[in-house]
Amino acid sequence: xxxxxxxxxxxxxxxxxxxxxxxxxxxxxxxxxxxxxxxxxxxxxxxxxxxxxxxxxxxxxxxxxxxxxxxxxxxxxxxxxxxxxxxxxxxxxxxxxxxxxxxxxxxxxxxxxxxxxxxxxxxxxxxxxxxxxxxxxxxx
Amino acid sequence: xxxxxxxxxxxxxxxxxxxxxxxxxxxxxxxxxxxxxxxxxxxxxxxxxxxxxxxxxxxxxxxxxxxxxxxxxxxxxxxxxxxxxxxxxxxxxxxxxxxxxxxxxxxxxxxxxxxxxxxxxxxxxxxxxxxxxxxxxxxxxxxxxxxxxxxxxxxxxxxxxxxxxxxxxxxxxxxxxxxxxxxxxxxxxxxxxxxxxxxxxxxxxxxxxxxxxxxxxxxxxxxxxxxxxxxxxxxxxxxxxxxxxxxxxxxxxxxxxxxxxxxxxxxxxxxxxxxxxxxxxxxx
Numbered sequence: 001x002x003x004x005x006x007x008x009x010x011x012x013x014x015x016x017x018x019x020x021x022x023x024x025x026x027x028x029x030x031x032x033x034x035x036x037x038x039x040x041x042x043x044x045x046x047x048x049x050x051x052x053x054x055x056x057x058x059x060x061x062x063x064x065x066x067x068x069x070x071x072x073x074x075x076x077x078x079x080x081x082x083x084x085x086x087x088x089x090x091x092x093x094x095x096x097x098x099x100x101x102x103x104x105x106x107x108x109x110x111x112x113x114x115x116x117x118x119x120x121x122x123x124x125x126x127x128x129x130x131x132x133x134x135x136x137x138x139x140x
Numbered sequence: 141x142x143x144x145x146x147x148x149x150x151x152x153x154x155x156x157x158x159x160x161x162x163x164x165x166x167x168x169x170x171x172x173x174x175x176x177x178x179x180x181x182x183x184x185x186x187x188x189x190x191x192x193x194x195x196x197x198x199x200x201x202x203x204x205x206x207x208x209x210x211x212x213x214x215x216x217x218x219x220x221x222x223x224x225x226x227x228x229x230x231x232x233x234x235x236x237x238x239x240x241x242x243x244x245x246x247x248x249x250x251x252x253x254x255x256x257x258x259x260x261x262x263x264x265x266x267x268x269x270x271x272x273x274x275x276x277x278x279x280x281x282x283x284x285x286x287x288x289x290x291x292x293x294x295x296x297x298x299x300x301x302x303x304x305x306x307x308x309x310x311x312x313x314x315x316x317x318x319x320x321x322x323x324x325x326x327x328x329x330x331x332x333x334x335x336x337x338x339x340x341x342x343x344x345x346x347x348x349x350x351x352x353x354x355x356x357x358x359x360x361x362x363x364x365x366x367x368x369x370x371x372x373x374x375x376x377x378x379x380x381x382x383x384x385x386x387x388x389x390x391x392x393x394x395x396x397x398x399x400x401x402x403x404x405x406x407x408x409x410x411x412x413x414x415x416x417x418x419x420x421x422x423x424x
Contacts, residue, residue, distance in 0.1 A: 052160065099223075100162020100192035107164065110359060120358050121315020128310035134267050 026129075027079035029122035030113075033070070036077065040069045042112030043105070052104045056095055076129040088136035097138050106130075161424060162192030163223060165359045166390040167265055167308070170398045171201035171421050173332070175216040175230025176256045176276055178304075180400050180417055181382050182350040182368045184321040185274040185306035187260055188218035188226045189423050190393050196221055199423035205402055207415030211235040216254075228256040234334045236287075239408060250334045251283040263305075271307035271320075278302075280333040291376045291408070293336025294343050300327035302350075313355045319364065323350040330373050331407060339373030346371040354386075362388040380405020384417060396421045 030036050044066060048054055057065075068091075074081035085091060106127065113123045169177045169186040176183035177199065189197020197220040205212040216230030233251045240248035256278045263270035278300050282288060285296040302325040312318030325348040328338045338344070348371065354364025368382045386400035400417035407413045 052162075098162070098193055100160055100195065103162055103164050103192065114358075119315075121311060124311035124315055124317055131267055131310060 022078055024078040024080075026122065026125050027074065027077040030073070030077055030118060030126065031116065032079065033074060033081075035116060035118075036073045036079070037066075037070050039109070039112050039116055039118070040066055040073060042115055043109045044069075046108035046111050047105055050104055050108055053101050053108075056097065056101065073126070077126060088133050089140060092137050092140040095140060097140065099138055102134055102138050160192070160195045161190035161197070161393050162195055163190045163197075164266070165393060166356070166362060166388070166396070168197060168199065168393075168423055170388055170396055170419055171199055171203070171216065171218065171228075171230075173203055173205070173212070173214050173230075173232065174256060174278060175201075175214070175218065175228040175254050176258055176278070177218060177220075177226060177228075179321070179352045179354070179364065179366050180384050180386050180398055180419065181366050181402065182321075182323060182352065183256075183258070183276055183302065183304060184319075184323075184352060185260065185263075185272040185304035186265060187223050187258065187274070188220045188228065191220055192223050194222060197223070197424060199421055201419060201421040203417070203419040205404075205415055205417045207402075207404060207407075207413040209238040209410050209413060210407060210415075211237060218256075224260050226256070226258040228254075228258070230254045230256070232332065232334060234331075236408075239410060246286050247284045249284070250287060252333050253281045253283065254333070255279045258304075265306055266308045266310070271305045273303070273305045276302045276304060280329060280337070282333055282336050285336060288330070288334075288336035291335065292340035292374050293330055294338035294340075296336055298328060298333065298337035300325060300329060300345070302326070308356075317356040319352070319354040319356070319362070321352040321354075324348070325350060325369075328371060328373060330371070331379060335374065335408065339375065341375045342371065342373040354388075360390050362390070364388075377409040378406045380407070386417070394422060394424060396423065 068085035071081050071083045075083045168189045169184050172178040172183045177186050177188035178184035188199045191197030200217045203214040213233045218228035220226040235249045258274050258276040260274045263272045265272040282296040302323045304323045306321040309318045326345050328345045348369040350368045352366040354362050356362045366384050370379050370381050372379045382404050384400045384402040388398045390396045398419040402417045404413040
């Protein structure tokens, strides 16, 4: 009896796989789209003033970069966005970003999040998502 | 004189630092009492200063531990390259205070020099799949051997090695960044080497375990605990394992301060040597 019930449940589960509940707590923690936009803009402003990495942005369409970064951060945070930009490898090709440059941008991002009043554990969650991309970004 | 020189170098270091400082804040650690980058009473796998690939880094420090009966003063310098290799020098001066008075000892302080070399073998503190693993070698020379010789120490100079693994887990402690660090040390130093090396009870190197756990409350503030196993080579008195509870403050890449409560147990026959640890570091 119990076994057949289990089988029925199992079959039902197979027939219509429930979509995994999307965890958007990080997205909300960052202040949703308006918050993420302010964080990205803050980070880009900090980077523009950062002598170590400002030259990487010389020939870049900053508005497009901002829009793509907002999309990307939104997706990474579990928000309702779609990333329409190039792959990380593609978008950093020829820039020769080294480990130190990567860290410099991380620090500019941390400062921007702190300025937005984002709680440290929430900051760390986003940083962990982005840190995983480091291999696709440096040395291209 | 030596202290004054170090204070001067402390002041000079930031000026030298046209350096790039490609590493994140606090990832150069503080300076341990052996002179190697790390925590307070033990080194970690981190490399001194803030240099990344192709960059120089460095640090200088002054540390005082005050237990009531004893006082330990340490000062030193470290230079690093490419987040790969670190060369360090430290001078320790251990003030015997009470003990020298009570026993009419020929010296009222014991000093030693420590030359250290640390090499990052593989891994990364934050990013790679593997934790940062470093191999350290320390050569220590005890400079006042009369008292250690009297109490049974075998030699005034020795080398020791340690293998260190450190990892910063992003969000690892309820969302806060968690640092885990562990060492295996191969040593026969008595009380760091201040009481010489090897002894009447045991004259072989021992494998000693050391570890640290720390939480970064934000990029500038860190709290943690450390534990350091110690050998027990001398017959005249026991030697206790050490532990500490510390708070570190890294306002920027040029300055850091560590304040700790250290439990040093029995030292040279005097028990319950608990005390305050304070360390200042300049870095680039």
